[in-house]
Amino acid sequence: MITARDQLLTELLRNNRTVITARIQDDGPLAGLHVRIRESAHMLALNLPRPLTNLRIHRTYAKEIRTLEARHPLPSAADAHVACQNEPIKLGTQMQPAGAPWVGTAGSAVSWLDDANQRRFGVLTNWHVAATSRYQAGDALHQPDDTQPKFAELYDAVAPNPDVNCYIDAALCDSLINGFHTISDEIIGLGTIQNPPRDATTGDDATKSGRTTGTTQGVCIETGVTVRVGYDSFEALFTDQDVYQSVDDDFSAAGDSGSLILSYPDLAPLSLLFAGGAGLTVGNPRRYLEAFRNLEWLW
Amino acid sequence: MCTVKIQSGNETTELRFLVPTAFIDCLLPAIMAAVPVFASNFLACVQKPPPANEYNPGTRDRCQT
Numbered sequence A: 001m002i003t004a005r006d007q008l009l010t011e012l013l014r015n016n017r018t019v020i021t022a023r024i025q026d027d028g029p030l031a032g033l034h035v036r037i038r039e040s041a042h043m044l045a046l047n048l049p050r051p052l053t054n055l056r057i058h059r060t061y062a063k064e065i066r067t068l069e070a071r072h073p074l075p076s077a078a079d080a081h082v083a084c085q086n087e088p089i090k091l092g093t094q095m096q097p098a099g100a101p102w103v104g105t106a107g108s109a110v111s112w113l114d115d116a117n118q119r120r121f122g123v124l125t126n127w128h129v130a131a132t133s134r135y136q137a138g139d140a141l142h143q144p145d146d147t148q149p150k151f152a153e154l155y156d157a158v159a160p161n162p163d164v165n166c167y168i169d170a171a172l173c174d175s176l177i178n179g180f181h182t183i184s185d186e187i188i189g190l191g192t193i194q195n196p197p198r199d200a201t202t203g204d205d206a207t208k209s210g211r212t213t214g215t216t217q218g219v220c221i222e223t224g225v226t227v228r229v230g231y232d233s234f235e236a237l238f239t240d241q242d243v244y245q246s247v248d249d250d251f252s253a254a255g256d257s258g259s260l261i262l263s264y265p266d267l268a269p270l271s272l273l274f275a276g277g278a279g280l281t282v283g284n285p286r287r288y289l290e291a292f293r294n295l296e297w298l299w
Numbered sequence B: 001m002c003t004v005k006i007q008s009g010n011e012t013t014e015l016r017f018l019v020p021t022a023f024i025d026c027l028l029p030a031i032m033a034a035v036p037v038f039a040s041n042f043l044a045c046v047q048k049p050p051p052a053n054e055y056n057p058g059t060r061d062r063c064q065t
Helices: A004-014 A041-047 A286-290 B021-034
Strands: A019-025 A032-037 A089-091 A093-097 A102-106 A108-113 A119-125 A140-142 A150-158 A170-174 A183-187 A205-210 A214-230 A235-246 A260-263 A269-277 A280-285 B002-008 B011-017 B042-047
Touching (some): A119 A183, A205 A269, A214 A280
Parallel strands (some): A089 A183
Antiparallel strands (some): A093 A140, A140 A150, A150 A170, A205 A260
């Protein structure tokens, strides 16, 4: 049986120009369709799935959402987030694959199960920060950039696929170098995680520590969002994502990709920051991340 | 972090240092001066790897100028 959600997602995949994000609320038969579009209201009739065009449109936006790695010329950043650190390296810091023309954020300390069911320890960041199609498992990752020694090796990643619904853009980076882990369980400006992870909910106060904007505060304005995200050479549709908005200044900017978004002030992991634009920040929900190699947060 | 084993006769003494292994090279002259009777019996400086499945953060200097 084809559900309204299936119809909508099919339409979103077909339509690559106007619909940016969309959400179906599960509080009634088709009653809560929530669509965000880039263009003006009269475009709705052209771009909504035909069986659903009689539904009320709650809000419209004009937003561009794309990944948040930083490229040259690199935007300015707080010194603490771009300085080379001796071990143990606090997270929320700049990282770079060897030879990459971009930088991102080494966001949080995690562990995961390897192929032998042994737990490994390292950094969680985004696929588009640590991997992309250029790099493979075992490749060196550097902090803050590749003029300094490697601090981790790429272990595994989940890449976005433009042909299917995506849930995470994530990479695991093994920090075991010559017998010791290079990283701390602390995050610059925040300290350690203080509470178990939980799902974000609308209205949650949130914080993050990232390469470019440092430690900032925001609020979760929506969960369960479907969002089309621009990558260098393709777009990918992410489903069931968390969306945040800044409280004062920008909550995120280019270079903050890979940051961990935590609840504030109780510091529980909520989402992995990976995209944004025009005042919005998009994060992969923690529950999907934890399904990736049985990921656990270090705290 | 680092264990220096010193052997005297049949006895082996372990001195453990909570400093990066790289520092032990600097400390060795001081150790040997402090325990001259053991100096000729210095065996090895062993950096112990962490047990499997255990998070073990290092304290090594890594930034190059």
